[in-house]
Amino acid sequence: MTTAQTTGMAYRPPRLRRAISKTLLYVAIIFVTAITIFPIYWMIVSTIQPNKYSLSFPPPFFPQEISFTQFGLLFAQRPIANWLKNSFVIATISMLLVTALSVLGAYALSSLRWRGRSLFGLFLLVTQMLPEILVLVPLYILYNQLEQLNSLPALAVVDAAFALPVCIWILKGVFDAVPPEVLDAALVDGCSEFSTVWRIVLPLSLPGLVAVAVVAFFGGWNEFLYASILVGSTELMPASVGLTTLSGLSGVLVEQYMGAGMIFSILPVAFYLSMQRYIIAGLSAGAVKG
């Protein structure tokens, strides 16, 4: 039966067969990719074409006319610059805290053998899996008592607590890849533990450090739940919350609404995509080999 099948296949001209399967493959890939990115395409189209086209039904699939004036109007008429500034402050504080702390945790998990090691790893895994809402109610009551509602640093430290476990896993994976012989040699040569890490491990792990900084920064930048509850004043509102208020404001055009979403998304998308290898390894903490 096997022989019959092979001869049957050999009967078809192989070049034609390959051409057909190649074409089918490309059609499938274009189809799948098009469906996946259509919503993003639509956001871009709705931003760059004047409102009148978006508000016709059925709307045109390709932009009929392109304009960029909405970006200027957006910054002039809406507090979007202030929102972005607040997001930047939150994200930066969270990034600094998480990057510093995750170096400590990743080194303890990766290079050292100690009794509490697997317990520490378990602790991180569990905290990583807890839903954010569980912490929010008690934290809201606490911040209310301490009069820390409406404080960007007080918000940033909570964002950092949720980014920290993932970032430790990311960095642990990167530290694991540093050859142990290099560390041994440095220790034998009289380097202190600290200078080994500072002069050898960290420079070799630079991409991992960047990935950690990206996750922590944009974790704070994108975060919505805590920001919407712990910061109430419009003055301190970060962009993730501010954007959701746009649709309620009067006179906001579709092009402005979508444009604001684009401005907010451009940095996280660019950085997440360029660091995706490390971030995904950390998020799945051991599900991916290598």
Next chain:
Amino acid sequence: MKPSSGKVHRRLHLLPYLLALPIVLYEGVFIVSPIAQGIYGSFTRIDLGSGKPQIWVGLANYARMFADDLFWQALKNTLTISAMVIIVALVAALATALLFNRPFRFRAGARALMMIPWAFPEVPVVMIFIWILSPQFGVANVIARLIPGVTENPMWLQDSNLAIGSVVLISAWKAFPFYSLVILAALQSVSQELYDAAKVDGANVFQLFRNITLPGILPTIEVLLVLAVIFSFKGFALIFLLTGGGPNYATETVILRIYNAAFRFYDYSYAAAMGVAGFVISLVIAIGFITMQARRARELA
């Protein structure tokens, strides 16, 4: 790595604990202690507005929870929505991973495009889909009207069944690229020699998939399944901003129910009791994940 001299060894003895301490303290202050306070709060009555002291009420909040139809409905919604999101996302992920595992031109670029939904922040994702699903001008209506019999624009987020469907598809769209990339990595670690040997023996495409590909990626899919359960149980912003849990509680998950109790009805102690239920559920899933990881580590060793 083994320390080579006695001096180094003694110094290393304390070091890991000193390194872990700040992290345990940090997570302790911002995650563990609030959860402990939440557990305590679930046995009390908290009244923030009037400044009345917190009073011990025993199991009253829990009695209320077990009698609350909306809580059970939220639990059911969480199960059905999560199950649907996970199935749709994992099937899409497997299909795209198999497709993108074939060699073709511009593969790196196409893969990067596919990852965009994953890289997009949740808030703008909701903005896009609210616009796409707008009952008046949304482009989704153009596509829906291609279906015979559809003459009016569907109420995507205002009709109960359509809202569940919309929430599921949007969540799956956002989640599947991550799973797809992880499966792709697993596919690439399946030995090419196995395929070559099977092809020599005359195996067809389906036999190759069933006997080589599937066993090769099954452990990864198992782990992803548990991760997907965790991610979808935790999910908040997407559903909250799309529907707020409506219409008529159709998309209100446990997480949204807790939020609504606390921050729409200022019912903190009741929210705390439901939070404890949510905590127990996530612990169970986390333990499942950890035992699975431990089993895998043993198998690899």
